[in-house]
Amino acid sequence: MSVIVFPLQSGFSALVLAPALKEASSVASMLPPASSPRLKYLSLGVLVFQTxxxxxxxxxxxxxQVEGPLYLASSAVVSAELLKILLCTLLVFKEHSFSVRALNRMMKExxxxxxxxxLKLAIPSGIYTLQNNxxxxxxxxxxxxxxxxxxxxxILTTALFSVSMLGKNLGIYQWLSxxxxxxxxxxxxWPTESLGSPEQKVLSAGSQFVGVVAVLVACVSSxxxxxxxEKILKxxxxxxWIRNIQLxxxxxxxxxFGVFVYDGERVQESGMFQGYNSLTCTVVALQALGGLVIAAVIKYADNILKGFATSLSIILSTLISYFWLQDFDPTSVFFLGAILVIAATFLYGYEPSSKPL
Structure with a gap:
């Protein structure tokens, strides 16, 4: 099984899933070999925390709720991309012994x-930008x-595209998962009964539909x-690093382009970085540095630990959403679905000795 999937990277293509993992793989190669099981569990903790x-x-x-306008999502996407470019440029600079001349030559060549x-990177880059928004x-x-x-x-969309575009084979356990x-x-x-006025129910249903559609499109684009x-890299x-700079x-x-098309009027009124605060900067940094953060996981963890990380991340998100953010009312149907998703994550990472289909 060669498809690696994590709960969230945004991503981000500031670092989105695939580029983040490719960068992480490169960084992981620089890390010392694992010498203790402690490193595996440390990497597990890092991945759970990051996701x-x-x-x-x-x-x-x-x-x-903050005073003034809310920060623009399109602006945060741009900020994360810029941070990604700067970070990758620094890494190329380091690879060439901090030589400005060598860096310029490499960039030009x-x-x-x-x-x-x-130009090959224009297609995935445009899709990633859409996904991030x-x-x-x-x-x-x-x-x-x-x-x-x-x-x-x-996991499903990546697997299907891997089979159709790269000719990869999935085992029976992967298909079952x-x-x-x-x-x-x-x-x-699954729809559930909710309390509140009819207007609130309609608003909630509308918001839920928009959110689900956004996630589904993001999954397909991811x-x-x-x-x-991955095909381009092969x-x-x-x-x-150069590929990610291009991306x-x-x-x-x-x-x-997205900022000025969708938020042009708001940018003219209050500026591109309106509503930015320490929390916004944290979100941008987490997105842009995600691939580097999980480098240790790729180096030290196995599929079982990655499955544990996904499961723990879902559980923690559920608990914090319920007790802290107070925007989530769990139901028995939700818990059943979450258990199936967690089980599927473990099963997908299982590598039997049987021949693939």
């Missing part, structure tokens, strides 16, 4: 002198627990763009 904190801080930042190779829409309309569980559908996953997510989205990006020998440059252009 849970990103979802919860993003959700909290979108629901927090790999980006400016290879326009067709660079959709994640903000989703967490503005869904509680963190429902979002966390539903977003696991990216995908069926269980779909059943679990269907139960999580699967396609991630596999497409076809060329370019540095992963980030296109993402910055697409992101700025």
């Amino acid at each position: 849970t904190s990103l979802v919860l801080t993003m959700r909290f930042s979108r629901k927090l 790999e980006i400016l002198n290879k326009p067709m190779e660079t 959709l994640l903000y829409v989703a967490l503005s309309n869904l509680d963190a627990a429902t979002y966390q569980v539903t977003y696991q559908l990216k 995908l069926l269980i996953l779909m059943a679990g997510i269907a139960l999580v989205q 699967g396609f763009a991630g596999v497409y990006f 076809e060329t020998k370019q540095s992963v 980030g440059l296109f993402g910055l252009v697409f992101g700025l």
Whole structure:
């Protein structure tokens, strides 16, 4: 099984799922070999913290009542892309012994002198930019627990695109896990009776629908763009860091275009960085640094620990949404669906010795 899926990266293509994992893999190769089981559990804790904190801080930042305008999601996407570019540039700079001349030569040779190779990144970059904005829409309309569980559908989309685009084979346990996953997510989205006035019910149903659609589109875009990006990396020998700089440059252009198309009037009124505070900066940093944060996990953890991380992240998100954010009312149907999703995550990471289908 060669498809690696984590609960949330936003992502982000500031670092979204696939680029984040590719960057993490590169960083992981620089880490010392595992010498103690303690490192595995430390990496487990790091992954749980990163995935849970990103979802919860993003959700909290979108629901927090603050004086003045709320920060623009499109602006946060651009900020994270910019931070990603700066970070990857620093890493390339370090790889070339902090030589400005070598850095300039590398950038010119790999980006400016290879326009067709660079243009290949326009497609996944545009999709990632769309996905990143959709994640903000989703967490503005869904509680963190429902979002966390539903977003696991990216396991299905990534697997299907890997089979169709890369010709990968999935074992019977992987196919079974995908069926269980779909059943679990269907139960999580099962309609339930809610208290309140008819107007509140209509508003809640409308918000839920918008949030679910945003998550579903993000899952499809995540699967396609991630596999497409993986295919590009396999076809060329370019540095992963250079590829992510290229990805980030296109993402910055697409992101700025989105800012001025959808939020142009608000930018003119209050500026592009309106509503920014320490919490907003934390969200941006978590998104942009996500791939580096989980590097230790890729180096030290196995599929079982990754499954544990996903499960713990869902459980923590549920508890915090209920007790702290108070925007989630769990039901028995939700818990059944969440259990199925967690089970599917473990099953997908299981690697039997039997031949693939």
